[in-house]
Amino acid sequence: xxxxxxxxxxxxxxxxxxxxxxxxxxxxxxxxxxxxxxxxxxxxxxxxxxxxxxxxxxxxxxxxxxxxxxxxxxxxxxxxxxxxxxxxxxxxxxxxxxxxxxxxxxxxxxxxxxxxxxxxxxxxxxxxxxxxxxxxxxxxxxxxxxxxxxxxxxxxxxxxxxxxxxxxxxxxxxxxxxxxxxxxxxxxxxxxxxxxxxxxxxxxxxxxxxxxxxxxxxxxxxxxxxxxxxxxxxxxxxxxxxxxxxxxxxxxxxxxxxxxxxxxxxxxxxxxxxxxxxxxxxxxxxxxxxxxxxxxxxxxxxxxxxxxxxxxxxx
Amino acid sequence: xxxxxxxxxxxxxxxxxxxxxxxxxxxxxxxxxxxxxxxxxxxxxxxxxxxxxxxxxxxxxxxxxxxxxxxxxxxxxxxxxxxxxxxxxxxxxxxxxxxxxxxxxxxxxxxxxxxxxxxxxxxxxxxxxxxxxxxxxxxxxxxxxxxxxxxxxxxxxxxxxxxxxxxxxxxxxxxxxxxxxxxxxxxxxxxxxxxxxxxxxxxxxxxxxxxxxxxxxxxxxxxxxxxxxxxxxxxxxxxxxxxxxxxxxxxxxxxxxxxxxxxxxxxxxxxxxxxxxxxxxxxxxxxxxxxxxxxxxxxxxxxxxxxxxxxxxxx
Numbered sequence: 001x002x003x004x005x006x007x008x009x010x011x012x013x014x015x016x017x018x019x020x021x022x023x024x025x026x027x028x029x030x031x032x033x034x035x036x037x038x039x040x041x042x043x044x045x046x047x048x049x050x051x052x053x054x055x056x057x058x059x060x061x062x063x064x065x066x067x068x069x070x071x072x073x074x075x076x077x078x079x080x081x082x083x084x085x086x087x088x089x090x091x092x093x094x095x096x097x098x099x100x101x102x103x104x105x106x107x108x109x110x111x112x113x114x115x116x117x118x119x120x121x122x123x124x125x126x127x128x129x130x131x132x133x134x135x136x137x138x139x140x141x142x143x144x145x146x147x148x149x150x151x152x153x154x155x156x157x158x159x160x161x162x163x164x165x166x167x168x169x170x171x172x173x174x175x176x177x178x179x180x181x182x183x184x185x186x187x188x189x190x191x192x193x194x195x196x197x198x199x200x201x202x203x204x205x206x207x208x209x210x211x212x213x214x215x216x217x218x219x220x221x222x223x224x225x226x227x228x229x230x231x232x233x234x235x236x237x238x239x240x241x242x243x244x245x246x247x248x249x250x251x252x253x254x255x256x257x258x259x260x261x262x263x264x265x266x267x268x269x270x271x272x273x274x275x276x277x278x279x280x281x282x283x284x285x286x287x288x289x290x291x292x293x294x295x296x297x298x299x300x301x302x303x304x305x306x307x308x309x310x311x312x313x314x315x
Numbered sequence: 316x317x318x319x320x321x322x323x324x325x326x327x328x329x330x331x332x333x334x335x336x337x338x339x340x341x342x343x344x345x346x347x348x349x350x351x352x353x354x355x356x357x358x359x360x361x362x363x364x365x366x367x368x369x370x371x372x373x374x375x376x377x378x379x380x381x382x383x384x385x386x387x388x389x390x391x392x393x394x395x396x397x398x399x400x401x402x403x404x405x406x407x408x409x410x411x412x413x414x415x416x417x418x419x420x421x422x423x424x425x426x427x428x429x430x431x432x433x434x435x436x437x438x439x440x441x442x443x444x445x446x447x448x449x450x451x452x453x454x455x456x457x458x459x460x461x462x463x464x465x466x467x468x469x470x471x472x473x474x475x476x477x478x479x480x481x482x483x484x485x486x487x488x489x490x491x492x493x494x495x496x497x498x499x500x501x502x503x504x505x506x507x508x509x510x511x512x513x514x515x516x517x518x519x520x521x522x523x524x525x526x527x528x529x530x531x532x533x534x535x536x537x538x539x540x541x542x543x544x545x546x547x548x549x550x551x552x553x554x555x556x557x558x559x560x561x562x563x564x565x566x567x568x569x570x571x572x573x574x575x576x577x578x579x580x581x582x583x584x585x586x587x588x589x590x591x592x593x594x595x596x597x598x599x600x601x602x603x604x605x606x607x608x609x610x611x612x613x614x615x616x617x618x619x620x621x622x623x624x625x626x627x628x629x630x
Contacts, residue, residue, distance in 0.1 A: 040500065118542060162502075175546040185355065186546035187477075187502070195530075198538040198561055204569030205561075207542050213528055215510075223513040227433060227522050229544060231490040231501035246513055246520075254519030 008155040011148040011308040017262075018305065020298045021152065024260045028235070029159045035258040037235060039160045044236035045190075045226060045247060046153070048167035048174065050283040051240045051264050052182065053145045054134075056273040058093050058281050060141045061169050062105060064128050066091065068112040084108050093281060101216050102282075110211045113170060118196060118207045125176040137310070142181050147308045148300075149264070152238070153182055161236065166190045166226055168218035168243055168282075172209065190229040192217045218243045223250035233257075240264040245288040252295055261297035263288055268303035323470040326463040326623040332577075333620065335613045336467065339575045343550070344474045350573040352550060354475045359551035360505075360541060360562060361468070363482035363489065365598040366555045366579050367497065368460045369449075371588040373408050373596050375456045376484050377420060379443050381406065383427040399423055408596060416531050417597075425526045428485060433511060433522045440491040452625070457496050462623045463615075464579075467553070468497055476551065481505045481541055483533035483558055483597075487524065505544040507532045533558045538565035548572075555579040560603040567610055576612035578603055583618035 012018040028037040049055035058066075066088050073079050073089075080086070084107045087095040096104035113121065129142050137144060153163050163184050165174060171191030178184045194214045196207040217225040223246050226234060237244070237251035240263060252259040265285065266275050276285040292299050302309070327333040343352040364370035373381075381403050388394050388404075395401070399422045402410040411419035428436065444457050452459060468478050478499050480489060486506030493499045509529045511522040532540040538561050541549060552559070552566035555578060567574040580600065581590050591600040607614050617624070 040494065164502075171543070171546060179355065187479075187544065189546060193543055196539050196542055198535040198565065200561075200564055200568065205538065205565040207538060213530070215528070220513040223520065223522060224511050227511050228486070228508055229502065231486060231504060246515075249515055250513065250520040253515065
């Protein structure tokens with residue numbers, strides 16, 4: 001294990017993945033190198049759920065939605081007759097995840113993510129992060145980011161990369177806390193979105209969340225979202241599931257620039273969760289893992305490559 | 316006229332507008348000031364057509380579209396039977412601008428902005444900027460940005476503001492040249508968009524432009540676009556027409572942060588164009604101008620306030 005003061009990635013054990021990261025950055029950040037990347041092209045995209053923090057036992061935003069449903073149902077008892085609400089309250093994720101785009105999950109998110117102003121939604125998200133605790137770790141959800149990935153974010157930023165979250169999660173949900181938690185400003189978040197409506201009320205301008213023009217930033221939607229929001233092809237892509245397969249391809253295949261793909265493989269059931277083809281949450285990983293050797297994508301073996309998973313763990 | 320080496324806005328004549336800009340920046344950028352703006356909140360949004368460059372005799376992107384139509388029609392003669400194509404080839408802007416959202420113009424843009432890959436579209440835009448000349452000035456379109464606004468962009472950036480274009484123009488169109496022309500990176504462009512489709516071809520990953528989910532970033536769409544792409548309320552907003560009215564309101568009304576609105580009023584028919592309520596192009600300005608005094612929005616009198624309009628003009 002390399003862990004000196006000068007090591008930018010102290011939570012990473014020495015090995016091919018850590019060496020691969022360091023070697024890539026060394027070759028692209030060095031002026032005069034044949035692989036030099038102009039700073040403008042240093043665009044790094046990261047999936048969030050399962051890549052920067054866990055997505056078990058369910059995506060954190062789903063936990064927020066279920067808690068919100070429980071809070072709303074007191075005032076709107078008729079919600080309880082919705083089969084998807086029933087599935088949510090029973091934490092029956094498999095029912096919610098049926099269909100190509102997790103339609104049930106989207107239905108529930110919709111019930112808890114629309115019909116309020118953007119300020120009201122932000123306040124609800126902030127309140128939830130203050131009060132909710134992860135069922136396994138008993139800690140606030142936003143303390144559960146992966147320390148090695150936090151180090152990677154900072155290391156790449158220090159080397160001139162712009163970090164962007166590119167997640168299936170809601171952009172409005174993430175933008176409440178990404179700056180505080182990852183040091184990434186809200187405008188560098190590409191997520192699932194729906195359109196708001198603008199009106200000028202007596203109290204001032206108001207944006208109200210709707211479900212119109214829902215854009216699900218997952219699978220083939222990720223390169224689409226990257227183009228729509230960033231407008232430039234990334235040169236680094238980090239993901240953990242087949243939801244990230246398309247953006248790994250978009251980043252690395254026939255890219256005229258040097259490029260880099262990384263997959264976080266969840267192999268550590270003791271400290272975190274172990275899954276790939278079979279998962280009870282989101283995060284199924286089959287196709288991208290199979291293609292990784294051919295494409296040169298580095299696969300993080302969480303158990304082997306990370307000496308720390310969460311901050312405040314004893315090292 | 317103030318024009319010393321230390322003057323950050325030498326193309327601006329001394330007067331209430333220039334003093335208003337300098338005073339606002341001085342109060343918000345000074346640590347310890349009661350009006351201090353944390354750097355994260357220094358978000359400045361700018362309309363493009365009519366604010367950073369002319370929108371006469373027609374928006375530059377419309378000129379691009381018409382030139383492209385002429386280029387395409389050789390291979391697709393049936394296009395000529397489309398009444399909107401006929402209007403375009405006759406440069407009948409008033410017909411194209413009928414309807415709440417300029418439906419005719421959008422139809423023509425659609426014919427010239429969809430059905431090709433994003434790379435092909437980028438190449439077409441680049442080629443056009445190299446070859447096309449503005450009918451009045453005889454210069455490449457991208458040399459016709461307003462020098463005073465270029466100075467404002469640089470001055471605000473030097474004071475920690477992030478500059479974002481928020482334009483009714485197409486995001487894909489603008490992102491080709493914004494970095495070169497304004498020093499604004501592609502991801503800081505909020506524009507009209509439609510969804511692309513992603514596929515992996517033998518040649519590599521490809522995004523194809525479609526017309527689906529068209530989002531027109533104009534009028535009430537501008538605050539909506541700002542929320543969707545930036546995710547944070549701006550504190551500076553510069554526009555020139557009623558298309559910018561909603562984002563001026565969104566930026567300045569009941570904003571808990573210090574905020575600043577500016578309207579470029581086209582009063583200089585000699586050096587540029589003179590219009591407000593009556594215009595043959597886009598850029599109608601009535602409501603926002605009427606509300607400016609009440610809201611404290613500064614109104615640039617182009618003839619009075621700018622000693623230079625375009626770069627390379629003799630001073």
